[in-house]
Amino acid sequence: MTVTVQVLFDHPQHEIASLLRDRLTRCAKASLVAGFMTVEGIEAIAAPLRAHPGKLAHLVVGAATWRAFDALDRLLVAGVAPTALHVHLGHTRPTGTNRHPFARYHPMLHSKVNLLDMGDGQAAAFVGSHNLTGFALHGKNGEAGVLLEGPANAPQFVALRQHLHEAVRQAVPYDPGMKEAYAWWTMQFIDGLYAEANGDLPKDAENMRTILVLAAYTCGRLPRPGQIIYFEIPEALDRIQSMQAEVHIYVFPTLPPTSSLALASLGTAIARLSCKVEGIEAGRGGIELRADWHIENRRRPELKPTVLPFRPTPASGMQQVRVRVQGPVAGQYEYLFDPGKIAWAPIYDREGALVATPDEESARETELALFDTPARVDAPWQRVRGLQRAKPAGSDARQLALWESTPDSEAFILFSPRRRKLTPRRERSERADTP
Structure with a gap:
């Protein structure tokens, strides 16, 4: 008899809890390895283990939340053998520094294997991405995974047993008195991952x-x-910020x-003018001004020579700016339109939302009974089809003006x-990326 392989599943978002519970209910022994565990996850499969605690031969986790470790305590109370539970602490190394004496972002156990002895010489295994x-x-x-079923002595199951035994060998026995320490160790990894991701962001920008x-x-002349x-x-x-700013046209x-x-095509500009602010008039105070050129319409600006006398009619809420040309812009720049800490917001796709399954409803009731926590909002999870800069509150005029001076607002007179x-x-890379 050969080993059968079933791909789980043809759709990435597909519940697997009921399938795993079914095999746990019917199996003689179960050995589970997971990279990460939450209370919702362990509670989703805990019922058959509480009903028959002797089934659980091994459970190895690489990282978990405090409440997930607390759920392991409830398995012990139900009769699961203490020798069945293990925590894999991964690998790290000393850094030689006082602030972080060890590497927080480090290699960790990330296996996802659920190996089940089904009796009568048969075995089943869930192998794949589900934590x-x-x-x-x-x-x-x-998620994606496979379900293997067949003779327990098949090479596939022999290899999985060896994998599981090695994971157990590398792990430490679970100690209920160390829950806080294990949760702290998880947070060290998460904090290290945050520092790693944040450290990849460019930090060579100047606050100019x-x-x-x-x-x-x-026109024919520039x-x-x-x-x-x-x-x-x-x-x-505001006037002060504008006076202190450089002006690039x-x-x-x-x-x-x-x-x-246009920002992606700055290399194609026929003129790159570096200017200095000459004067600013607020409240439509500039009735007749000295200027050689003027630019109208922030949405589709065009540089034109002035006709003297130059008497502009500024739009409401706008300040009048005059700048003196100094010469060409020296070098090339990438202009940034955030203060350094970017606030992003998801763009929701109204289709393809994920709704709660009956399993989740039952788990929510169990969670309420166990922890006396407020009920979570049972709103659908909406697919995110993109990211956009978060728009500032409309009541804050200055923040709104800053947003209206970014490319997101479709204006061509911007503030960086x-x-x-x-x-x-x-520079060569930027030009290569230009459409």
Whole structure:
């Protein structure tokens, strides 16, 4: 008799808890290995183990929450042998520093194997990505695995038993008095992973405020050093910030359809003008101003020579800015439109939501009975189809003005609080990525 293989499943989000409970109910012995465990996960399969505690030969976990370890205590109370429970603490190494004397982000046990002795010389094994968590077992995570069934002496099951025995050998026996220590060890890994992910973010940006103007140009001549250019920005950005900011004006023969595309195409600009703020007028105070050029319409700006006398009619809520051309922009920059800590928000897909299964409803009732915790909101999990910068509250005029001066607002006169000077290698990469 050969080993049969069933792929689990043809859809990534598919509950597996009922299938695993069924095999646990019918098996003679069970050995489980998981990289991560939560209380929702262990409770999803705990009923047959509490009913027949002698079935559990081994349970090895690589990391878990405090409440998950507390759930192991309830298995001990139900009669599971203390020798069956193990915690794999992974591998780490000394760092030689006082702040973090060991590597927090470290290799860990990440196996997902559920090996079941079904009696009469038969075995079954769930092998695959499902950890012992509620999201995995109740079909909320995208997961994949296989179910093997066949003779217990088949090579596949022999290899899995060897894998499991080695995991047990490397682990330490579970000690109920060490729950806090085990949970702390889990948090050390999570904190180390956070530091690792955060450490990958570029940190070479300079906090130089830049007013950025992306404009079309149809005249035969370009602004010269010493000439003055007029445009408008929101008053809520405030006068002081605007006076301290540098001004970079990029002139295109044809303006790209969006400011994001224009920013990606700065290398194609026919002029890159570095300017200094000459003066700012608020409250429509600039009745007649000296200017050689002006830029109208923040949504589709065009650089035009002024007609004297120059008497602009600023829009409500805008401040009038005049800048003097100093010369070309030195080097190339990546302009950033966040203060350094970016707030992102998910873009929801209204279709394909994940709803609670009957198993989850039952688990929620059990959780309430065990922990006396408030009921969780049973709202569907909506698929996220993208990320966008979080829009500021509309009541905060300045924050709204900052958002309206980013590419997300589709404006072409922008305010960048930070920028990153591109090295020659990065300049080539940026040009290669330009559409």
